[in-house]
Amino acid sequence: MDQLAAMRAFVRVVETGTFTRAADLLDMPKPTVTKLIQQLEAHLRAKLLNRTTRRVSVTMDGAAYYERALRLLDELSELDTSLTLAQARPSGRLRVDCSSSLAISVIIPALHEFHARYPDIQLDLGLSDRAADLIGENLDCAVRAGEIADQSLIARRVGEMQLITCATPDYLARFGTPSHPRDIENGHQIVAYRPALGGRVLPMVYQNRSETIEVSGRYTVALNDGMGYLAAGLAGHGIMQLPTFMARAPIADGRLVPLLLDWCTAPKPLHIVYPPNRHLSNKVRVFVDWLAELLARDDLVLMPGGLLRGCRPQPLAADSAA
Incomplete structure (x- = not known):
């Protein structure tokens, strides 16, 4: 069994929901896709998919395998990309978690500029103020405001807000x-x-x-x-x-x-964080650099016309970026 081919076939079936569509995307006959999935299930001694005449659904074992397989295939793709000319043109899916307020007010209005520079990057942007589990949710990185409580994460300071x-x-x-x-x-x-x-x-x-x-x-x-x-x-x-x-x-x-314009608050740092055991891919690097550039242009600390008259003190606590 070609295990990589079987993993790719399984991921495509899960994402498309049909063997026919997966076969079209993989440019291979449908019976070949079916055989690869059967070989993979036999190899793993686990049922990954439930099949009916109308639809395909993922079992609990299949859902867990899908997340790990997707991560491995993405890392393999990044490894291949790093050794080719595609390194100069980052590509692939980039999973980023960010607060809804920063995304809607600042990032999303400027995304046309990012995609003009990097048209081959597909951005999956999750919007939430909660602290997402980067590893458990298979995220590449997250944008977070304030001090970084989880010292196991790698953090790069990209700006600050008032x-x-x-x-x-x-x-x-x-x-x-x-x-x-x-x-x-x-x-x-x-x-x-x-x-x-x-x-x-x-x-x-x-x-x-x-x-x-x-x-x-x-x-x-x-x-x-x-x-x-x-x-x-x-x-x-x-x-x-x-x-x-x-x-x-x-x-x-x-x-x-x-x-209360004669009073102010310490500027809150903005960081991009990512897991320490994850390769910092080229697509993450260019996104981090672009976001730092965007925040430098759109000063999040100042109001137009100097509306904030109060002091601009040093932060109350030291930057906790790792």
């Missing part, structure tokens, strides 16, 4: 405008951000040239997604701290009013 405090005009008409961060804890409500279900609500942190203040206000809604957080703030549910790249448009069109 938070700004905002509320809607309607909210301020009902509750008044705070003149000091401590005012938020008295007679106001906030939109709370809770990174994970069961975790603690993150406090609002403020700094000026002489002091640092943590504020924990009263909230009626807490969210764990950046775009949901923004939507709750725009609906008038309270005061919020959000990245300046998310606040620019609603401040410009009057939907949000910036608050």
Whole structure:
């Protein structure tokens, strides 16, 4: 049995859902694909696929084998690519996890530029504020804000972002405008951000040239997604701290009013992280370089016209990139 051919045939059958379509993509007769799958199942002594006259489905053993086989085939493809002229033209599927807010506000609008440079890269972009399991979910890399808690990951710092405090005009008409961060804890409500279900609500942190203040206000809604957080703030549910790249448009069109401009927060670092035992492929390298270039052009720390008047202090904690 040609095990590599059998693995490729199995992966294509899983992805297409039919032997006929897999055979077309592999440019081989359908009976050959069927024989390869049968040989693979006999070799593994496990049933990988359930077959009926109408559809093909994957067994539990087949699903587990698919993930490992896909990873091995991708790594083999990268190894072959690294020894050919294709090294100068990266290709293949790139799996990236990123927060929905950064992706929607900054990355996705600029993707046409990335694909113009690297037309052979197919980007699978997962949007979530949770900390994805890079190895378990077979991801190539992830974009993360803040300090890196998992010290087993390799991290490259690609930029930083600044938070700004905002509320809607309607909210301020009902509750008044705070003149000091401590005012938020008295007679106001906030939109709370809770990174994970069961975790603690993150406090609002403020700094000026002489002091640092943590504020924990009263909230009626807490969210764990950046775009949901923004939507709750725009609906008038309270005061919020959000990245300046998310606040620019609603401040410009009057939907949000910036608050406490004489105070600021320490810029949050942005990293791309990847597993230490995974080869840093050329497609990951070019994506990391492109993203660092994009963030350097689109300064996520500053607001147009110098709106943030407060200090720009050093980060409260050292960069934890490995």
